[in-house]
Amino acid sequence: MDEAKLSPMMRQYLESKKEVPDALLFYRIGDFYEMFFEDAIKASKALDLVLTGKDCGLEERAPMCGIPYHAADSYVSKLVSQGFKVAIGEQVEDPKLAKGLVKREIIRVITPGTQTEETALEEGKNNYLSAIYPGNSGIGLATVDISTGELYSLSVSDSKELLDEISRFSPKEILCPIGFLEDKELSSALDSRFSLSITEKEKEYFGKEEADKILSSHFSSSIPGLGLEHAPLERRALGACLRYLYDTQKNILSHIRHIERFHREDYMLLDLSTQRNLELWETLRDKKKRGSLLWVLDKTHTAMGSRMLRHFLERPLRERKKMEERLDCIEELCQRYIDGEELREYLDSIYDMERLIGKISISSANARDMLALKSSLQFLPVIKRTLSSFSGKLLQDLGQKMDALEEIYTRIDECIEEDPPLSIKEGGIIKSSFHEEVRLFREAGEHGKEWLNRLEEQEREKSGIKNLKIKYNRIFGYCFEISKSYQGEIPDYFIRRQTLAQAERYTTVELQDLQNKILGAAENLQQLEYSLFVNLREELSRELGRMQKTAKEIAFLDACLSLSKVAMQEQYVRPKINEKGNLTIVDGRHPVVEKLLQDQSFVPNDASLGKEEKIAIITGPNMAGKSTYMRQVALIVLMASIGSFVPAKQADIPICDRIFTRVGASDDLASGQSTFMVEMSEVSNILRNATENSLLILDEIGRGTSTFDGLSIAWAVVEYLAREIKAKTLFATHYHELSVLEGKLENVKNYCIAVSKEQGEIQFLRKIMPGGADESYGIDVAKLAGVPAPVLDRAREISSFLNEKDLRLQHLDFEEAPEEKFVEDFPEKSLKLGERGRKNFASALRKEEKEVLDCIRKDSFESMSPLEAINLLFSLKEKLR
Incomplete structure (x- = not known):
């Protein structure tokens, strides 16, 4: 392309485009954002716009499409959701005052992880941007939400831990150095779930010196002052996050004021598989909130309260003191029902303060946002007083320490009109009582004609000239017009302006002042109101720290009120917390299944795991409720760990370091792994990382291979858990042969799902009973599923033959199976199940x-x-x- 032949505006466009070669450039021209060349072709397809052309000095017209500037947000959101980056090229000077070409600059770049528009954000979920920096000693991870100002960092030791942590945040975009692509397995796993932004500016974004410099500058602190002197990988990830935000937002981001560092030992660890299997915030099948644990617990009244509750679930506690303090809080809110309902009513008037504060920081807040903030502050004083009357530590501290921000409420109330327009440049946003000039300008616009009539009457009476009139002329403005017959009576303070054939035109100092007020009122008023609003926004930006602290406190209160409301509605009880490792649940219920059943009664069940009984082997047919039972135990432990009441009659819950689940599996086609390979990978992870303080939920281990190998693996896993790890384990299986382990291993006990079978028909009683199941009822379940009768009849014939001949296990006495001998250096050792299994069983042939x-x-x-x-x-x- 010969740029010399292009028009000046198109050359200006191409200069701007060079700054953002990887983004679609929205270029402001008048009342439209226009796109040209390749950007226009891509945008027209993505947005279903008509593609036109523009003469630009070349032989062929430049492809062009555009959108109205006032509708840009929805178009931008649509493009970003499709994976595009969008740059906004805005006019930065008034076209009326510009000499020549209007100056334009890129004021912002919008990407999946940097969206702040309300229409593009989920209310109860953060919109995170993450950055990863791998090193020899581990991996640094930083995560930021520009809409709320939250910034987190942590270090992990390997790619497995990284996937677990990233899955908690579920970022919309991840920044990685280009060298990260060398780890194809990890980069592929991340790219399949999230949006990866690989940057070639590795030194600029991830360099050590650059990261330290930007962190020290942004937080006005030294690296030791930030507590990051021993976290070089985290610093590089944090620096990349901030630099990326600076580059895309063109703003100082003053609302990002604090780094919250996570230490994995402070929280219960939930790996990716556990998060998914327990359906904490979305269902496995359709990825919806309904049917998840968060759906049951979330009765919040504010968006930030909903996000706080999600944070609770993302990082369950491991410190008993903190757990008890939250439980005290929930209990007192349940006991003081009237006060709780009053607080909930106040919360109804509170908008998303965290995101409003973010918009103030990046200078995108309008007058309606200010009114939303004012409404949010309205009841803070009474909330503070109500909380101060509580006796629990957390609630009382909230009441005593909460900043009610009363002067900020007053300032907004004094300044902003009650029904302002959306734009801050159209006027009508500042109260007349707030500023004298605003009052005068507004009065001029509203009462200008009345003022002119009053001055005309005043001068007519004063001069005695009865036909004196005020007329308007485009050149001379407002003038007194007097016929020539009154020339001898003209007052000496009248100033001649124009001579007409039959009259003369005059002005006075008072008329000139009035003219200036009237003619310049509208434009001057708009400029003055915009200036006053920007000043107010800057004034509030200096109070961001105070407002953010209060917003966090309101979010915490809302989350606790939600948990208390659920506890009362669903008849949950306060769990006891112990550090002895004993798990006892009386009449426990699955919180989600119980809620979905509605009018149908849920069958409660007990659970008991402790020092004497570590492993419960659970047998019974499919659909009988084994998975529901095991999940409900895990969810009850998890709920207690976040400080929630639990669905049970009684519960004594131990502090757990991790919850592992191995429930169901599917082919991982992307990485070429079969169902059984996925299952074994998860089992391997559990056996290598579980401790005595972990809770394990294992369902149908060994089902993905032959019966012979599957039973061998399941047997060996149970033995290893019982003798080596000694973790609290619920082990569901179809291998009834494992029931003999109750006598062989002292901390193993058998349970089964009660089933009633009368006249060939089975009924699942959903009750967990001591002992092993006598049969699997597989054919009966197949009948319930609608398998054709001929198939069922033939299956019964084959089953009868196999049971009679016992082709697989004939002459095999499981009571005589050889004792397991363990190698001392596990986890580095291999179980070698196939080889040992063949030897064990071959001896019985x-x-x-x-x-x-x-x-x-x-x-x-x-x-x-x-x-x-x-x-x-x-x-x-x-x-x-």
């Missing part, structure tokens, strides 16, 4: 069976003719008989 197996191993079937193979097969069959 008959002589004839061993001979058949040896023959199969030695003979080369590939060289046999079909007839030879058939004869060999017949002879082997006869030997077995």
Whole structure:
């Protein structure tokens, strides 16, 4: 393209485009944002816009499309949701005052992780941007929400921990250095779930010196002062986050005031599999909030309260004192029902203060946002007084320390009109009583004609000239017009302006002042109101710290009120917290299933795991409720850890360091892993990372392979958990043979799901009972699922034959299975289940069976003719008989 032939405006456009080559450039021209060339082609397809052309000095017209500037937010959100970045090229000077080409600059770049428009954000969920920096000693992770000003950092040791932590945040965008792509497995796993932004500006974004410099400058503190002197990887990730925000927002981001560092040992660890399997904030099947634990617990009245409750679930506590303090808070709110309802009513008037504060910081707040903030502050004094009357530590501290921000409320109330327009440049946003000039300008605009009539009458009476009139002329403005017959009576303070054929025109100092007020009132008023509003916004930006602190306190209160409301409505009880490792639940219920059943009664169940009984082996048919039971135990432990009451009659809950779940599996086609490989990977992770203080939920271990291998693996896993890890474990299985372990291992106990079978029909009683199941009822479940009768009949015939002949386990006495011998250096060792399993079970085979197996191993079937193979097969069959 020959830029010399382009028009001046198109050359200006291309200069701006060079700043953002990877973004679609919205270029402000008059009342439209226009796009040109490749940007226009891409945007027209993505937004379904008409593609036109513009003469720009070249032989061919430049492709062009555009949108109205006032509707830009919805178009930007649509593009960003499709993976585009959008740059806003705005006019930065008044076209009326510009000499030549209007000056334009890129004022902002919008990406998935930097959106602040309300229409693009979920109220109860943060919009996070993360940055990753891998090093030899681990990986640094930083996460920021520009809409609320929250900034977090932590270090993890490997890619598995990184995936677990990122899944808690679920960022919309992740920044990575280009070298990160070398870890193809990790980068692929992240890119399949999130939006990766690989930057080639590695030194500029992730450099050590650059990161330290930007952190020290932004927070006005030294690196040791920020507590980051021993966290070099975190510093680089934090620096990348801030630099990226500076580059895209073109703003100082003064609302990002604090770094909250997470230490993994302070919180219960929930890996990605556990978060997904327990359906904490979305369901497995349709990814909806309804049907998740958050859906049950979230009765908040504010968006920031909903986000705070989500934070509770993301990071359950491990410190008993903090757990008890939250439980005290919930209990007192339940006891003081009237005060709780009053507080909830006050919260109804509170908008999303955190995001309003963010908009003030980045100078995007308008007058309506100010009114929303004022409404949010209205009841803070009475909330503060109400909380001060509570006796619990957390609530009382809130009441005593909460800043009611009364002077900020007063300032907004004095300044902003009650029904302002959306734009801050159209006037009508500042009260007349707030500023004298605003009052005068507004009066001039509203009462100008009345003032002119009054002055005309005043001068007519004063001069005695009865036909004196005030007229308007585009050149001379307002003038007194007097016919020539009164020329001898003209007052000496009248100033001649124009001579007409039959009259003369005059002005006075008073008329000139009035003219200036009237003619310049509208434009001057708009400029003055805009200036006053910007001053107010800057004034409030100096109070961001105070407002953010109060917003966090309101969010915490809202989350606690939500938990107390659920506790009262659903008849939850306060759990006891113990550090002895004992888990006791009486009449526990699954919080989500119970809620979804509505009028149907949920069958409660007990649970007991402690020092004497660490592992519960649970048998029973599919659909009988094993998975529901195990999940409900895990959810009750989790709820207690966030300080919530729990769905049970009684509960004594231990402090757990982790909850692991291995519930169901599916093929991971992206990484080429089968269902069984995924299952074994999860089992491996559990066996290598679980401790005595962990809670394990294991469902159908070994189901993805042959019965022989599956049973061997399941058996070995139970033995290892019982003898080595000694974690509290719920182990559901279809392998009834494992029930013999109750006698072999002292801390293993059998349970089963009660089933009633009458006249060939089964009924699931949903009750957990001591003992093992006598059969699997698989065919009965198949019947319930609608499998055709001929298939069911044939299945019963085959089942009867197999049970009679017991082809797999004939002559095998599980009571005599050899004792497990463990290698001392686990987790580095391998279980070698296949080899050991073959030896264990081979020792129980008959002589004839061993001979058949040896023959199969030695003979080369590939060289046999079909007839030879058939004869060999017949002879082997006869030997077995």
